[in-house]
Amino acid sequence: MTALESKQALTLLGDDAEDTARWMVGRTSGAFESRRLQLLDTVPGVIDYYSEGTAALAADAYMDARAGVAGSYAAAPIVLDRTVKIRRGVAWASEPLVAGELDLTAARMAKLARTEMTRPYRDTTLRNGAADGMFVGYRRIARGESCGFCKALADRGAVFKQGTAYFAAHDNCQCTAAAAFVGQPQGPEASVMQYTASKRRRTPAEKARINAWAASYA
Ligand SMILES: [Zn+2]
Known part of the structure; x- marks a missing residue:
């Protein structure tokens, strides 16, 4: 599958x-x-x-x-x-x-x-990844109805390698995480914007930048 x-x-x-x-x-x-x-x-x-x-x-x-x-x-x-x-x-x-x-x-x-x-x-996905030495990070799988924020995070099949314990999710978007492993062909590592947007806490200035950036994906 x-x-x-x-x-x-x-x-x-x-x-x-x-x-x-x-x-x-x-x-x-x-x-x-x-x-x-x-x-x-x-x-x-x-x-x-x-x-x-x-x-x-x-x-x-x-x-x-x-x-x-x-x-x-x-x-x-x-x-x-x-x-x-x-x-x-x-x-x-x-x-x-x-x-x-x-x-x-x-x-x-x-x-x-x-x-x-x-x-x-x-x-x-994330907890097994944390315990598996060959796990590199996760890709976000969004869907057509997902919001701009989630689509922006899923863009280019970006792989999140840092802070993989936390996964921001919205009720309506139902994004899931797919694991990426050492030695597999995969998307680029998440960009600075993607990492910032997926943090649990953001400053007001970061929030404003992220909202403007995510709006272009909506
Ligand atoms: Zn969303």
């Missing part, structure tokens, strides 16, 4: 997770507090299920990308513990049910499910 095919599989799984989350909201019944409890009891397990799936998908993609690279390494699926954050997210997504707003609740729940299940895919 190529990085793009793997991303397409991830997109399918994400659509499925969204559908399931919406369906679950529609299936709740009773008073608000009861419905919220039903969602708190069930949605985290569904997110776990999809998270296992995307982590396994990423581990496979990692090994496929690594084919022909020297030295042996076995990528393991990685799902970090997000229990508290996911429960908080489900509680937040359920809030509109107080006013009987089913559509808004379903939209929030779908977004939460998608965001959370996309995360283990990236974590699996």
Whole structure:
């Protein structure tokens, strides 16, 4: 599977997770507090299920990308513990049910499910990379609907070699990371602008420059 095919599989799984989350909201019944409890009891397990799936998908993609690279390494699926954050997210997504707003609740729940299940895919790629001596860095795989910022970061198949533990992501863009290895033909290393834009913290001056630069990719 190529990085793009793997991303397409991830997109399918994400659509499925969204559908399931919406369906679950529609299936709740009773008073608000009861419905919220039903969602708190069930949605985290569904997110776990999809998270296992995307982590396994990423581990496979990692090994496929690594084919022909020297030295042996076995990528393991990685799902970090997000229990508290996911429960908080489900509680937040359920809030509109107080006013009987089913559509808004379903939209929030779908977004939460998608965001959370996309995360283990990236974590699996980046954490295995950090443990693998032949890993050089990652490429960002954006998509047509991704924002200018994400497209700018993905431009030219640039490889991010520094600070690979952090990966800035937007809910709507669903960017993923593809691993690059020693000895493989690959894109140029990320530019100074690309590195600056992918930092966790930026100065106001950096932000202004990055926004102007990313706008040209939108
Ligand atoms: Zn984006």
